[in-house]
Amino acid sequence: MSGVYWYNNTLGQKLYSPSLKASAKDNLADALTSFATALSVILSRTGIAWLDGAMAVIVGLIIVKSGLDIFRDSAFALSDGFPQTELDDYKHIVEDIPGVVSVADIRGRNYGANIYIDITIYVDPHISVQAGHDITEVVETTLQNTGNITAIDVHVEPFR
Numbered sequence: 001m002s003g004v005y006w007y008n009n010t011l012g013q014k015l016y017s018p019s020l021k022a023s024a025k026d027n028l029a030d031a032l033t034s035f036a037t038a039l040s041v042i043l044s045r046t047g048i049a050w051l052d053g054a055m056a057v058i059v060g061l062i063i064v065k066s067g068l069d070i071f072r073d074s075a076f077a078l079s080d081g082f083p084q085t086e087l088d089d090y091k092h093i094v095e096d097i098p099g100v101v102s103v104a105d106i107r108g109r110n111y112g113a114n115i116y117i118d119i120t121i122y123v124d125p126h127i128s129v130q131a132g133h134d135i136t137e138v139v140e141t142t143l144q145n146t147g148n149i150t151a152i153d154v155h156v157e158p159f160r
Helices: 003-014 018-046 048-076 084-095 129-144
Strands: 101-111 112-124 147-160
Touching: 003 018, 018 048, 084 101, 084 112, 084 129, 112 129, 129 147
Parallel strands: 112 147
Antiparallel strands: 101 112
């Protein structure tokens, strides 16, 4: 189970898959509970009566912690939670694009292994519609090249 955990966790990080990461956490809990159970069986031969109960408590704590971790991660993703550090990184990348005065708002959400970004940028109010559109194209291309971003919605506002 340790090998399955390692494989699923590595693949989950590579594919940005929350479900594979959750499965990996479950695999880790299975590996730890199996180890604790095996240790309990081996140590039961020592005749220490309380050892079996102590191992049962440890196994129970492992299962509860694993369940809480999976719930926390799933609840965050299901409520359209998105890591603020990643949004900040995307914001700094966009602010370095020529023609972008600043980023007014940026939001992100995950849909499985896919990332969706909604961003509002400020541009010079005196540029043409075509120039504004060209800037949005550069923003989209730049963000798509930074990671596993599937869709980007860029809204342009004049800077005042």
